[in-house]
Amino acid sequence: MVVVEPVTSSPKALAVRAATGAGPAVAGFVVARMAGLVVLTMWAHRTHRHPRDLLGLSWDGIWYHRIAEWGYGTFIPAWEAPGLRYDDLAFFPLYPMTVRAADAVLPVGSVACALLVAWAGAVAAAWGIYAVTEHCYGRRTATALVLVWGLLPHSVVLSMAYTESLMTAFAAWALYAAVTRRWPAAGLLAVLAGLTRPNAVAVAAAVSIAALAHCREDPRDWRAWAAAVAAPLGWCGYLGWVGWRTGAVRGYFDVQTRWGSRFDFGHYALHYVKHMVLEPETLSAYMATAVCAAAAVLLVLALLDRMPLPLLVYAAVLVVIALGGAGFFSCKPRFLLPAFPLLVPCAAALAKARPRTAAVTVAALAGISLGYGTYLLTVVPVPL
Template sequence: MTAETVDTATAADVRPGSVRVHVRAALRRAAPALALFAAIRFAGVVCTALWAWHTGRHPRSLLGATWDSNWYLGVARYGYGSPAPRHMWPPDALADLAFFPLYPGLIRGLSAVVPIGALNAGLLLAWTAAAVAAWGIFAVGAHLYGRRAGTFLVVLWALLPHAVIQSLSYTEPLLTALAAWALYALLTDRPLWAGALALAAGLARPNGLAVAAAVMAAAAARTWVRRRRQSVPVPRRDRPLWFYWAAAVIAPAGWLGYVLWVGARTGAGPRGYFRVQEVWGSRFDFGRDTLRSVRRLFLHDGPLVHPMAAAVVAVSILLLALLMLDRPPLPLLAYTVVLVVLALGGTGYFPSKPRFLLPAFPLLVPAAVVLARARPRTVVLTAGSLAVLSLGYGVYLLAMAPLPL
């Protein structure tokens, strides 16, 4: 499918005095998509709050202090290696080193400046990151396929079965925001911005390395194209190659820096971080554990989270195949493939696979393009069905599921 370039502005078009004008114009273009996203997530929060009150729990604690959120709050309040979360599994002094530092660092910084407490700061940051992610997703979709497709891309992301995570104090919204805008920067010839965002993504989550892969793929692709066109003058608006290779060097620095720091902290050298992951039962086995989990699902009964996770994994693989047939820009494809490989190729808790796939929003591009061309009745029926599933399953995941997200 031929990509339709809607936003043709490049870095050369943005003069220092017009940055604010461009931001306002971009917000106006994205306003319908952001309004729909806010309405969907608000409905999700309301459903969760009603169930929390029904069961005698406080909605803020349910949204901001659930499972991994407690680990991030512990790091934000006390730093790494503190005894704060020792009542949680696994009871190991190194366990909190598995959680990358950007989000707890932001929580600590915000709660120090604004006296709202770490829990409220975590929720505020997560919700802001989710909104910025939705804006970035729209920017990517609209740039490649038009504003209507960009809007549906945001709506589909907001209506994923496990989209309740976008309302929690988790790091997936933060990673998605950094990834979406890094991809948009690459698509609009802003490689240094993309490299800086990839660096930050590498400090947010382990799979933030996928953003660095996108930047490296862009640098390799630009070099290959330039070498094939050596006899053709380079357009004045094109960035020099060294911009892309500088971005490729910067991009993995956040991830690599934290991994090396954990190695020094544990005294285990470069293997230190991976030993911490083994404390959580996590390692890369090329998908064998995922296949075993799916096989067990057919042989034994289990909670709803298991078949739902299997369904999400199956649909994700199908959508990845459709995306590859669509021949998207190489950075977009590299980012998505690396995310899917990391999510499905690792061991650990199988029902968390959908959460690990949440930042892989380009998987939704084929469906968004189809919906952009569909009749209004089809759109309403599809969106309505997805909303019922997403809101209902979100309440189940957060308030009723016997297992963590």
């Protein structure tokens, strides 16, 4: 059980402490991701493909590229399913708009800008993950968690022109602000997260519930009330804009339905697992199943360990959305990538392990992560 005590240190003192302690953890994360880039680059050249295109224009990356270049308005009929239509309104605006702003300043091209924004977000996320984990569980666990997060099987996504790194950065710092009771910052960061990805509603839920729980103790704290109200505004604002643009109250959800995505309480996932039992599937499908099962088990452990409320709510909402959603089973591990609080038991065990055991474990994780990430981008024909 972890109890988060009220914080009396100044914001400057907290920032200095987080920056000082986070150095080794962030450095380890950067080394892990750079190693992944080296392996991917070597294999890409071997297969006569450019690593920049693999990282910047694969799958969802091309959609974000089009939005950054030309704005919204692209849709493509789904060739594999008559009646479906892929519409770029499914993609939230903050990341492509940030890429457009960077492209207006930096003379490196929009694809390179997209990667730079994503990489900066990944570093900020690693720092934020360290900060909130160190506050709740201590320095060793925080350092181990950042390293494990950077070496997950699907962590190659953190090097791609995708939104998971940026969302996780906003989420980690929003959770840090919530556990240290910096409510204006928590509310603002939740708004920004809500403009980044659809499952960032988990950040809004975590901040709002944590703020309301605090208000039960101190009903006169207007900052907490304001954070609880403001946290969902980014997410709700984009859904409202899509509804206005499409002329339908369910506009965004209709867009997602045309992509084949909807929330069916896990019926699709169970049906897909049954299909894998009866018929052979790709390695990525079995890995996705293993990741989903691990997430469910780790969420139960978080409940039993009485994880701090903001972290628990955030992780739980992400798991429910990922496991309960229909469509794109191969993408579920990516949807779970921002759920870093689930890794606390793994990080705590690694932090307590003997140096030789820890080194072997990290080396094994690195081998799996680097090899599997390259496999996902260069071999697997299903969406990532």
